[in-house]
Amino acid sequence: MFRKKVIPVVIVSLLLLGTAALPSMADQLGDSIQQQNDIEKQKDQAQGQLNKITYTTDNIKAQLNQLQAEIDTAQQALNQKKIAFAQAQNQVSLAQEQLDQKQKELDERRVALGKRARGIYESGQISQLELLFQSSNLSDFITRMEYFSRLVDNDRQLLADIESQKAQIAQKKNELQAKRDQAADLEAQAASVSADLEGKKSKQRNALDESLKAQQAVFDELERLESESKSLSEKIRKLQAAQSGKGTGNLNGTISSWPVPGYYEISSPYGWRIHPITKKRSLHTGTDIVAPTGTKINAVGAGVVIMAGWNTAYGNMTIIDHGSGISTLYGHQSRIDVREGQSVEANEAIGAVGSTGWSTGAHLHFEVRVGGNTTDPLQYFPN
Numbered sequence: 293m294f295r296k297k298v299i300p301v302v303i304v305s306l307l308l309l310g311t312a313a314l315p316s317m318a319d320q321l322g323d324s325i326q327q328q329n330d331i332e333k334q335k336d337q338a339q340g341q342l343n344k345i346t347y348t349t350d351n352i353k354a355q356l357n358q359l360q361a362e363i364d365t366a367q368q369a370l371n372q373k374k375i376a377f378a379q380a381q382n383q384v385s386l387a388q389e390q391l392d393q394k395q396k397e398l399d400e401r402r403v404a405l406g407k408r409a410r411g412i413y414e415s416g417q418i419s420q421l422e423l424l425f426q427s428s429n430l431s432d433f434i435t436r437m438e439y440f441s442r443l444v445d446n447d448r449q450l451l452a453d454i455e456s457q458k459a460q461i462a463q464k465k466n467e468l469q470a471k472r473d474q475a476a477d478l479e480a481q482a483a484s485v486s487a488d489l490e491g492k493k494s495k496q497r498n499a500l501d502e503s504l505k506a507q508q509a510v511f512d513e514l515e516r517l518e519s520e521s522k523s524l525s526e527k528i529r530k531l532q533a534a535q536s537g538k539g540t541g542n543l544n545g546t547i548s549s550w551p552v553p554g555y556y557e558i559s560s561p562y563g564w565r566i567h568p569i570t571k572k573r574s575l576h577t578g579t580d581i582v583a584p585t586g587t588k589i590n591a592v593g594a595g596v597v598i599m600a601g602w603n604t605a606y607g608n609m610t611i612i613d614h615g616s617g618i619s620t621l622y623g624h625q626s627r628i629d630v631r632e633g634q635s636v637e638a639n640e641a642i643g644a645v646g647s648t649g650w651s652t653g654a655h656l657h658f659e660v661r662v663g664g665n666t667t668d669p670l671q672y673f674p675n
Contacts, residue, residue, distance in 0.1 A: 342510040349503040356496050363489045370482035377475035384472050387465040394461060398454040511572065526664050543615025547593045547672045549639050551622065551658050555583040559655055562668040577666040578621065578659035585626050585654040587645040591636045592620055592672075600632050606657060607649025610642050617664075623657035624648050 550556070560580040566573055591612055598619070599611040606623030610630060613619045626646025636642060647654045660669040 338510055342507065345503055345507045345510060349500065349507060352496055352500045352503055356493065356500065359489055359493045359496060363486065363493060366482060366486045366489055370479065370486050373475060373479040373482045377472065377479050380468060380472035380475045384465060384468040387461055387468055391458065391461040391465055394454060394458045398451070398458060530664075543595055543613070545593075545614045545616030545618035546638075547614065547618070547620070547660065549590060549592050550673060551589055551592050551620075552581050552583050552587060552645065552656055553590065555581060555587060557582040558670075559653075561670065562666070575666075578623070578657050579669045581656045581658055583645045583654065583656060585644070585646050587656075588641050589622055589625065589643045589645060589656060590639045591642050593638045595620075595636060597630045597632055597634045597636060597642075600628050600630055600634075603649060605650045607651060608643065608646065609649075612636060612642070617662055619661045619664075620669075621657075621659035621661065623659070624651045624655060626654075 558579055559582045560576055562579050563576055564573060565576045593612075593614045595612040595614040597610060598613045599609065601609065603609045603623070606621070608623075608625035608628050610622045610625065610628055611619055612622075622643060624646055625643040625648065628643045630636060630642045645654055645656050651657075658669050660667055660672060
């Protein structure tokens with residue numbers, strides 16, 4: 293009799309424990325979903341920051357290209373001014389040499405004339421008269437007179453020519469000097485412009501480096517959030533699968549139909565690739581099927597919807613549990629036509645193709661997971 297009373301008490305206790313466990317699981321699910329929502333908000337904020345940084349980076353790169361073009365033009369002008377300055381410098385040097393030579397000739401002629409004048413002075417006019425009166429006849433006298441006259445005229449003409457040439461060379465030198473000064477001024481201006489542009493370019497490079505560092509920091513933050521999101525997504529899937537166990541108990545994990553009938557172009561298969569947004573090598577966890585926005589998406593097999601909502605990377609996303617540890621994910625949808633907890637059949641419409649989330653064009657990102665781990669979806673479609 294005592295034993296009969298013990299059994300009902302044990303059963304009641306177990307029932308009470310089971311009832312107490314249900315709210316705990318529900319609380320865990322609610323907490324996990326709330327954490328997931330918080331992470332999605334952080335990812336959205338990080339994505340917005342990344343967009344701003346990327347826009348700023350692109351602008352800086354464009355400005356750097358423009359500055360480089362201006363620097364190249366300024367450098368060409370500077371080179372031309374340097375050539376013009378060198379030519380003017382050579383011309384001034386040549387004119388100076390000619391002027392020095394004429395000055396030397398003039399000085400030599402002046403010395404010669406000075407010596408002759410001094411000789412005439414020292415010997416006196418009588419000597420010249422004596423030379424004239426020593427003529428043997430009138431013809432010789434006239435010849436000597438013409439010689440003295442031509443000698444004096446020749447000296448005068450030579451001095452005049454030298455002075456004239458010296459004045460011309462001096463004028464030419466002044467003109468060339470003005471050109472040289474102008475060329476030097478233009479060279480200095482071109483050098484100043486080039487240096488100013490190089491300074492601006494250096495500042496822009498520093499700004500670009502800072503922008504790229506900020507961009508990398510956001511990439512790292514997005515990767516961290518994405519990793520944390522995937523971890524929580526896995527937890528949510530397990531909790532939802534536990535809650536919807538009654539609805540999936542009769543499912544056998546069958547995948548029997550293509551998700552986008554009539555569209556079979558694969559733009560990016562499952563495997564490692566350079567991510568089109570982050571530009572980093574990462575695992576592409578699904579297969580991208582190209583189709584126009586609005587194209588109907590079908591469930592590939594019977595199952596229960598365990599997630600239907602927004603994800604920063606996948607955009608509008610649906611996850612279906614097909615039983616036996618197999619689930620499928622449909623990302624970047626333009627709209628979602630099912631709700632969490634809903635049972636679906638193979639080929640039943642669940643949404644439409646789009647380009648939401650991290651996407652560069654209209655397509656369906658289709659994943660197959662076994663025990664939560666990604667696998668190549670195309671292995672389920674040998675044909």
